[in-house]
Amino acid sequence: MKLSQSEENYIKSIYNLQSKTEKVNTNSLAAFLDTSAASITDMLKKLKSKNLLEYKKYYGFRLNGAGNKQALKIIRRHRLWEFFLVSKLDMEWEKVHDIAEELEHVSSAELIEKLDRYLGNPKIDPHGDPIPDEKGVMPVLKQIALKDLPHKRNAVISSVSSQTPQMMEMLNHYGIKIGSPIKVLKSFVFDGSLQVKIAKQPECIISGLAAQNIFVYDT
Template sequence: MQSFTEENYIKAIYKLIEANGNTVSTNSIAEKMNTKAASVTDMLKKLYTKKLINYKKYQGVTLTTKGEKTALNIIRKHRLWEMFLVEKLDFKWDEVHDVAEQLEHIDSDKLIEQIDKFLNYPKVDPHGDPIPDAKGKLNVTKSQVLSKFNKNDVCVMTGVVDHSPSFLQYLDKSGINLGIEIQIKDVVLFDRSLQITINKNTAIFISNEVAKNILVIKKNYKKNSLKV
């Protein structure tokens, strides 16, 4: 088994690759881990000897298959715990992250299987992020950011990009939750802010910055639509 620290490095590398392409730099890991580049180099050597990463001096890092499996297992645990906290213990979606950061390192296969079962095998966590299965298979989401859509488009909210408590609290206050139907009533050309309705209710305004952090899937076209 890995130490908590090793697990956190692996997870950070996974998330950086997911977000910014295929190889990842020492500095970016240092930033994400709130540590210094020299410390990262030390850890990279260690993770390399454990065959968790591909690493050549000065050349950046990728995860090996083993490393990716490790990362996905940690993410699985993190997201299942978040779901547990929200579904069973009345946590809000902006309160779960720090606790799940701790719980994700608990080492017990039976525990995580039983949590999964207890939650009735959820597919996504409280933020709409997909939960990898026990084998590390992850359902790639087809969601896109709301800011990409146009006037009159109708979407369903499926997730968020920014996971910060302040953003999530803002969404709560605005009635923007997973599963709502969002229709774009107007796009302000000047700043690309949006006027939207939530579940066909009265319209609200959101900034482009907010729209860039809301993930949606465009609703299926109705029978009388022009397109297939």
């Protein structure tokens, strides 16, 4: 199925929204994309005409099976390109998202499968997000939020859910990377912040907000 770049962006956005909430409506999608409700309505009509959406009264809309399949293809391309940019071109992990946003619209199936093989069939991208396989199966990561990690237990940083420039700046400042060993030493009820030890770095304080967006494998 041939989709425009705009249609692909909407499909991926709907997928991301519906993974967080059961109800996706025009207003929530408009807020997510920072656009008008009228623009959302027009695009939803286009996607529905291509049989990519389903609508349920009082519950809004969701991608159907075909829509989810398209979304996973886009996500697969995006995360493979991020992996390529970091692992082969030595780009910093906080700089690759916007470039991958452009590259994800290169939809040649042959190119993507060759890219996947060239990279060694990676399972996660540089931010720790799982990469769907060629059949659209998303690996399930057994991880927990850093805020839920028991004190003094050894863990390894597995992914970062917030990838804003501000968040990435903070992670780089503290030397936090995917695969870094980490241990929570103390938590503070006042603001949810944590005192942590990261690899060989000095002990530091991580905010409660950051701790909600950093995920770990409990080792």
